[in-house]
Amino acid sequence: MDIDLKIINNSGLRKILIVGVFHGDEPQGEYFINEYLKIKRNKIKNSLYFIPRLNKNNNRTNKNGVDLNRNFPTKNWKKSKQDDYFGGLRPSSELETKFLVKLIGEINFDAIVTIHAPYKIINFDGPALGLAQKVSKILQYPVQEDIGYPTPGSFGTYCGIERKIPTITIEIDENKAPKELLGRFINLFDYFAFEY
Numbered sequence: 001m002d003i004d005l006k007i008i009n010n011s012g013l014r015k016i017l018i019v020g021v022f023h024g025d026e027p028q029g030e031y032f033i034n035e036y037l038k039i040k041r042n043k044i045k046n047s048l049y050f051i052p053r054l055n056k057n058n059n060r061t062n063k064n065g066v067d068l069n070r071n072f073p074t075k076n077w078k079k080s081k082q083d084d085y086f087g088g089l090r091p092s093s094e095l096e097t098k099f100l101v102k103l104i105g106e107i108n109f110d111a112i113v114t115i116h117a118p119y120k121i122i123n124f125d126g127p128a129l130g131l132a133q134k135v136s137k138i139l140q141y142p143v144q145e146d147i148g149y150p151t152p153g154s155f156g157t158y159c160g161i162e163r164k165i166p167t168i169t170i171e172i173d174e175n176k177a178p179k180e181l182l183g184r185f186i187n188l189f190d191y192f193a194f195e196y
């Protein structure tokens with residue numbers, strides 16, 4: 001299985017990882033990222049690492065029926081029932097999870113962003129309140145620190161809480177056509193490219 005990783009400027013000052021489509025039924029991130037890559041920005045200050053589509057499946061879980069956002073080797077990972085939130089038979093059992101764990105072990109990211117739907121909020125983990133407020137202003141969704149339910153084995157817990165990397169989880173509005181939201185995402189990616 002190949003996971004696409006597209007890097008813009010690999011000698012930037014700060015490094016930002018942006019991941020689309022953790023959940024296959026939330027496909028919008030792939031569109032925003034691919035449209036941004038078409039612009040071909042140059043002379044950017046930072047390095048942007050884009051994964052347009054982590055999960056190639058079309059429903060929430062990957063092809064093995066695992067919720068990738070519950071499969072990370074965190075202290076709170078636990079075996080769960082085999083529903084749409086199934087965290088796998090063991091932590092880091094999935095190739096997609098292993099890919100991200102390896103990448104985060106190799107590169108010291110200054111920020112990590114994932115794109116989900118449909119809650120219309122900006123959630124964050126780790127030292128990321130200020131960044132979440134900035135993202136909130138650009139995307140026009142409110143900051144909500146606690147998403148309201150436990151997320152054992154989540155990517156945010158792995159990167160933000162346990163590794164102290166500022167981690168932002170964007171939950172977009174799925175009732176809007178992705179095209180309507182594209183301008184905001186271009187502004188967001190430009191912020192990470194030129195300002196952050």
Ligand SMILES: [Zn+2]
Binds near residue numbers: 022023026116
């Ligand atoms: Zn999601």
